[in-house]
Amino acid sequence: MTKAEPDRPVKLSCRSLWKVYGADAQRHVRKRDLLSGDPSTVSERLKRDGKIPAVIDASFDVLVGEIFVVMGLSGSGKSTLLRCLSRLIESSHGQVLLDGEDLLAASPQRLIELRRSSMGMVFQHFGLLPHLSVLDNVAFPLRVQGCSVGERYARAREMIALVGLEGRETSFPHQLSGGQQQRVGIARSLAVGPGLWFLDEPFSALDPLIRRQMQDEFLRLQKKLGKTIVFITHDIQEAFRLADRIAIMRQGEIIQIGRPTDILRDPVDDYVAQFVEDISLLRAVHAADIAVQSGVDYGPCMETVLDTVYVEELVAKVATGSTGFRVVNAAGSVVGTIDRQTVLQVLERDRERRH
Numbered sequence: 001m002t003k004a005e006p007d008r009p010v011k012l013s014c015r016s017l018w019k020v021y022g023a024d025a026q027r028h029v030r031k032r033d034l035l036s037g038d039p040s041t042v043s044e045r046l047k048r049d050g051k052i053p054a055v056i057d058a059s060f061d062v063l064v065g066e067i068f069v070v071m072g073l074s075g076s077g078k079s080t081l082l083r084c085l086s087r088l089i090e091s092s093h094g095q096v097l098l099d100g101e102d103l104l105a106a107s108p109q110r111l112i113e114l115r116r117s118s119m120g121m122v123f124q125h126f127g128l129l130p131h132l133s134v135l136d137n138v139a140f141p142l143r144v145q146g147c148s149v150g151e152r153y154a155r156a157r158e159m160i161a162l163v164g165l166e167g168r169e170t171s172f173p174h175q176l177s178g179g180q181q182q183r184v185g186i187a188r189s190l191a192v193g194p195g196l197w198f199l200d201e202p203f204s205a206l207d208p209l210i211r212r213q214m215q216d217e218f219l220r221l222q223k224k225l226g227k228t229i230v231f232i233t234h235d236i237q238e239a240f241r242l243a244d245r246i247a248i249m250r251q252g253e254i255i256q257i258g259r260p261t262d263i264l265r266d267p268v269d270d271y272v273a274q275f276v277e278d279i280s281l282l283r284a285v286h287a288a289d290i291a292v293q294s295g296v297d298y299g300p301c302m303e304t305v306l307d308t309v310y311v312e313e314l315v316a317k318v319a320t321g322s323t324g325f326r327v328v329n330a331a332g333s334v335v336g337t338i339d340r341q342t343v344l345q346v347l348e349r350d351r352e353r354r355h
């Protein structure tokens with residue numbers, strides 16, 4: 001298996017993926033044409049020929065256990081990319097490897113198996129079966145897999161509890177709010193225990209408050225489950241809240257891939273810089289990003305914090321008297337320290353870039 005980081009194997013690998021729409025594109029777009037020049041020139045040529053290059057030469061790796069967010073404006077190609085990755089549609093060219101297995105070469109039978117056992121999918125429109133109860137909706141994919149009644153109801157109840165819908169097992173979709181329906185969709189997609197989870201704008205039909213709650217819920221679930229996730233959104237705030245890494249798409253091309261803090265610090269061009277100008281550094285930079293290996297003791301008002309907390313939290317602590325921080329990871333090992341001054345510098349930098 002390829003390794004992008006020493007201890008994080010690659011779950012999903014996408015190599016030079018293209019999807020071109022248009023009359024007879026599948027027949028008329030030849031692979032050698034796609035490879036006949038630099039991708040931007042090829043894509044301009046395709047457009048002149050009346051084709052729509054929806055995904056242009058996309059390459060990236062998604063690591064085991066990471067939330068990989070694909071972000072872009074409407075029409076930038078996000079859904080098309082996701083559909084090519086899950087092979088809901090056929091790409092025009094490229095390679096998609098799931099745990100090293102070439103998905104684009106998989107037989108229809110193998111694809112069905114993979115979809116049933118290894119991939120979960122959640123879409124914006126919840127896609128629940130209206131005539132089935134919550135319990136039966138969640139148990140449905142297990143029925144398709146051929147699990148016994150006892151087994152599938154037990155698992156479905158477990159998933160319903162996981163998404164906080166205990167007590168609503170006998171309700172029907174129309175009796176639930178949008179947020180609750182999406183929870184059922186999430187429970188259903190998790191029922192088969194997929195290692196890879198595709199989410200296409202799962203919260204965008206929800207109003208802002210519920211959306212925020214669902215994002216928190218999603219992060220809580222992910223902490224527990226540690227799935228590998230490809231998450232599509234057009235909402236930059238959502239992308240920055242959820243992502244381990246973000247891929248930014250513009251007109252079919254991925255123009256930057258990076259951790260939220262790297263994108264903020266070093267946007268690849270003015271387009272990306274404008275996109276992220278409203279994002280607060282305080283909610284994008286984590287303690288781990290500014291910790292240094294110094295071993296300095298900042299005295300009795302030094303606090304211990306997790307490496308995943310945002311600087312926003314550190315600012316609040318500094319305001320109430322903290323003199324510095326000892327930063328630890330989830331296993332409790334010290335990864336570094338942060339002095340009060342560094343926290344205040346991030347605050348200052350955030351003020352400068354937003355004024």
Ligand SMILES: Nc1ncnc2c1ncn2[C@@H]1O[C@H](COP(=O)(O)OP(=O)(O)OP(=O)(O)O)[C@@H](O)[C@H]1O
Nearest residue numbers: 021022052054073074075076077078079080081234
């Ligand atoms: N079946 C199709 N036939 C022709 N063109 C298509 C088809 N599906 C998508 N497109 C075009 O491909 C481009 C990318 O569309 P896509 O739906 O992937 O974008 P998106 O970023 O997901 O947009 P949104 O956020 O609005 O869903 C658009 O120009 C769209 O019009």
